[in-house]
Amino acid sequence: METTATILHADLDAFYASVEQKLEPSLRGKPIAVGGGVVLAASYEAKAFGVHGGMPGRTARALCPQLIFVGGHFEEYRRLGDAAIAVLGDFTPLVERLSIDEAFADVAGCTHLFGPPEAIARAIRSRVSAELGLAISIGVARTKHLAKIASQVAKPDGLVVVDPDRELAFLHDLPVELMWGIGPATAARLAGIGVTTIGQLARTGRGALDRLLGNAAGQKLSALAWNRDPRAIRTHHRVQSAGAQSALGRQPADPDVLRPTLLHLADRVATRLRAKSRPGRTVSVRVRFADLRAVTRAVTLDAPVAATAMLAEIAEALMQTVLDDHPYEKTVSLLAISVSHLDAPATLQLDLPLGLDDEGRRPGSARGLARLQADRAVDAIRDRFGWEAIGYGRVALGVARSVPDAFRELAEKEL
């Protein structure tokens, strides 16, 4: 049974920042950050100073005084990300896209056309470089997990092929943090029992691992550490939930103050659900207080929702229960809405009523239909004239929005 390494993991290097450096040559070789109030992405030169995504701009500037902030070219990110992934698609249809700048591909079926996986990886890297002016690192291995680790090891601008005979030798010297699913909390727990390398993790008994991290995590990490996780390439995922959130700085824990923001969030989410005809049954609201502790309240309905007004009403009621349950919290720092239990993607675009009536039960009620028609009208106007031409939450547009909508949209997964 001859097994060969045919899984590629391709990852564009410091993607947003690299696009900016490609568009503006004077930025090349310099520490730059996309964003302003918050760092959305940092160049390698900036990362060397400890600057990273999600960091407040103020902190970043303190770490790296010569840091150059640039506004994002979000349309370019979309175009170039799509183009890079399309290069993979020229070799095989078996492409699993993970995000705007990252994808797996299985080239087992196309080596007779294009040569061995390593040659394919080299061809992809040189095409992305020549056609798009971007560096893309690639890992090649027998499994997805190992290919992903290999591409991380390959960065920046590199290629690492893991020979099937040398998998464990490659894997076991690496730190556990490189593994998929090990973040700061799990790494700290493992360090607590003296485990810092993947090899040490592999040699830790399942019993100890299960007790430390839970059964599912123990089983998963054990399989990954021995590279026994034969997950296949999945070309289309079905998204399970859709949400929106907004950091508020510090706002009083007052429903009248918070309502406009909540309405704006409900509008964003409901519009996306309607656009793909994927209403959902479970609505959850998250409220984060000043000390960054967050509380979630959720409700599952008998029938799915996608009407803005209905979603907003449910979200308001949930927010109210949070505030009622925490009477001593005076300050709110973030609001979030998420809808899950989404209807299956419609193969046929049926124009079904997606509203609910007052009791939340009968989708076909007069009020539900009226709301749906109002939503449809708003959707149509926005399609023609843009998002801000009409609609809810205009008041909320005034509150500090540290992240541009264009950036949010890049992070949205296709429903």
Place this chain on the structure above:
DNA sequence: TCTGGGGTCCTAGGACCC
């Protein structure tokens, strides 16, 4: 002027049913 915004998955406890 204490850390963004989009997601996924797992766990634990309780309700409910058979």
Place this chain on the structure above:
DNA sequence: TCTGGGGTCCTAGGACCC
């Protein structure tokens, strides 16, 4: 009458990823 078990759904919280 008492006790137990399994399965499913729901909610809240947490860790993680890009």
